[in-house]
Amino acid sequence: MRHRWLWGAFGAGALALVAFLAWVSRDLLDARAEARFQTHLRLALSRMDQRFSLDLATEARRPLTDYRAVRALEEDAYTRGMQKIEPREILTPSPLLEGTPDYAKIHFEVATDGVFHSPQIPTGAARDLLVQDERQQKRIEANCALLDEVATAVDPKAMLPQVEEAEKKTKEQAPWAKAAKSAATPTSTIGTLEPVWQGERLFFIRRVTLEGQDALQGFLADWPRIRRTLLDEVRDILPDADLLPPAPHHSDTRLITLPACLVASRPAAGLLAWTSTHALLATLWPVAWLAIALVGVALKRSIDFGERQRRFAGLVTHELRSPLTTFRLYSDLLAEGLVTDDEKRTTYHKTLQRESDLMARMVENVIAHARLESGRLRLHPEAVALEALMGRLEPDLQRIAAKGGQPLVVEVRGSGGLTTDADAVRQILANLVENACKYGRSERPIEVAADAGGDRVTITVRDHGDGVPKDVVRRIFQPFERGHRDETDPTRGLGLGLALSRGLARDLGGTLTHEAPPGGGALFRLSLPGRY
DSSP: HHHHHHHHHHHHHHHHHHHHHHHHHHHHHHHHHHHHHHHHHHHHHHHHHHHHHHHHHHTTTGGGGGGGEEEEOOOOOEEETOOOOOTTOOOOEEHHHHHOTTTTTEEEEEEEOOOEEETTSSSSHHHHOOOOSHHHHHHHHHHHHHHHHHHHHHHHHHHHHHHHHHHSSTTTTTTHHHGGGGGGOEEEEOOOOOOEEETTTTEEEEEEETTTEEEEEEEEOOHHHHHHHHHHHHHHHTTTOOEEOOGGGGGGGGGGGSOOOOEEEOOOOGGGGGHHHHHHHOOGGGGGHHHHHHHHHHHHHHHHHHHHHHHHHHHHHHHHHHHHHHHHHHHHHHHTTOOOOHHHHHHHHHHHHHHHHHHHHHHHHHHHHHHHHHHHOOOOEEEEEHHHHHHHHHHHHHHHHHTTTOOOEEEEEEEOOOEHHHHHHHHHHHHHHHHHHHHOOOOEEEEEEEEEEETTEEEEEEESSSOTTTTTTGGGTTTTTOOOOOTTTTSSSOOOHHHHHHHHHHHHHHHEEEOOOTSSEEEEEEEOOOOO
16 A cells, blocks of 8 residues: 555656646746747847838939929030020920839829829820820829829828828938938928838828928838748748838838838747657656756756847847838948938938947847857956056047047046956946936936956946946846837947956956936946966
8 A cells, every 4th residue: 555655646747747847847948939939029120120211211312303204404404506595495394204123003183172193194285195095095094093192191281290200200210311401402301211001002102392392202102022921031041020000009020111010920830849858857766856846947048148139139120120121221322322412421421320339239248248158258467656647548438438428537547556367357347337228318418437446446437327227237238238228219339348348347357336326426446466
């Protein structure tokens, strides 16, 4: 009877162990599948934005005269006898008359009087001259039907304030918004190209001023074709993906270039790879509890690793998607010769330089953190006086503060020296100053103070902003920790700076701590061994 009870307890324990391992294994597989899915999702968003951004910039740069069936040439022209023809004396058909881009059904213009025009529908003498065969006649008839469809959906008096309000909300990092400026003339103004859903129709509309009168120009998008084209770009990684009009519960998967959200289902994770392992563990009763403890520790580390992978993939792809889209668009515009104005070319080059500096800084932190965690970070200590060290580092810190729009003062107190890696100290202080610019903005300068006293050297970086929230203080040195900020927060960063800085300080034999000083703000104290 006693043996039967023992065997029953043994069987119950073995079954419980198998059930437990099956449950936690599914959680592990789900975490890894979720990390892979999030990576594919961010990659798909990036591909779609890059695919459509150049088309959108082309439309934003379209001249006002393209919206007339017949337009006047602005440049000088000459007859065969070399007689000069003055500008605007020669008329030529609009480039939109012969063909509409794939992403548009029809272009149109409407003033506040409610009269709609289209460059694809010539009227009067222009129609008699330009329409010469039955094929062209049928195309114009089809365009007339499309223009009637536009007229029923677009109320210019109601839509004009809507477009003006959307212009105010358009962010400065949208590269196609700046492209519209180059298409304006001294007697006209052109607003940004704004997407507007009217029922199931998608319009792209801009506000223009023609000789003092407001009007709307834009096109009716071929949404089914745009949707099909963009989804084809990501079929290899998200075969069941779909594009839908924006909804609040899909705001984190919204495209930058289109008012649409990417929707995809994550494939379920299976347990087949774990079956033999479970069976083996279930037979090892003498070491079952030890196995549970070891598996628990390994599982926690694996889940933490998977979570870090997911957060890393989400943050890196999100932070790099906007500068990469801008970089791709601006480089395409410059390479194709679409930017002819020298001042605009200079502005575009400065933008490319700024975005490349930002990406280089992110990549530098990611590589340094990876080397630090793997133990492959090599330090090169050297004996240096504190005043000389700060003199070498101050120009870099001033440059970072200037880019962040913040003043910075550096003060060295006391004399002494230390043996340390100057590049590692530079990276620590650069991260601290960069964070102070991002999160501690105020009218007062960022203060960097270095003090050599006794056998320790202390360098503090203080800002006068709002400080670190109390519920975040304990987590600020964890990798990829950004406090309460999510992916929609405009503040750029991966949440690696403080984790990397503390790790570097530890490898240098020192410490990095946070304090809440009197008077508000945040203070970070770097303490290093102060000896030659």
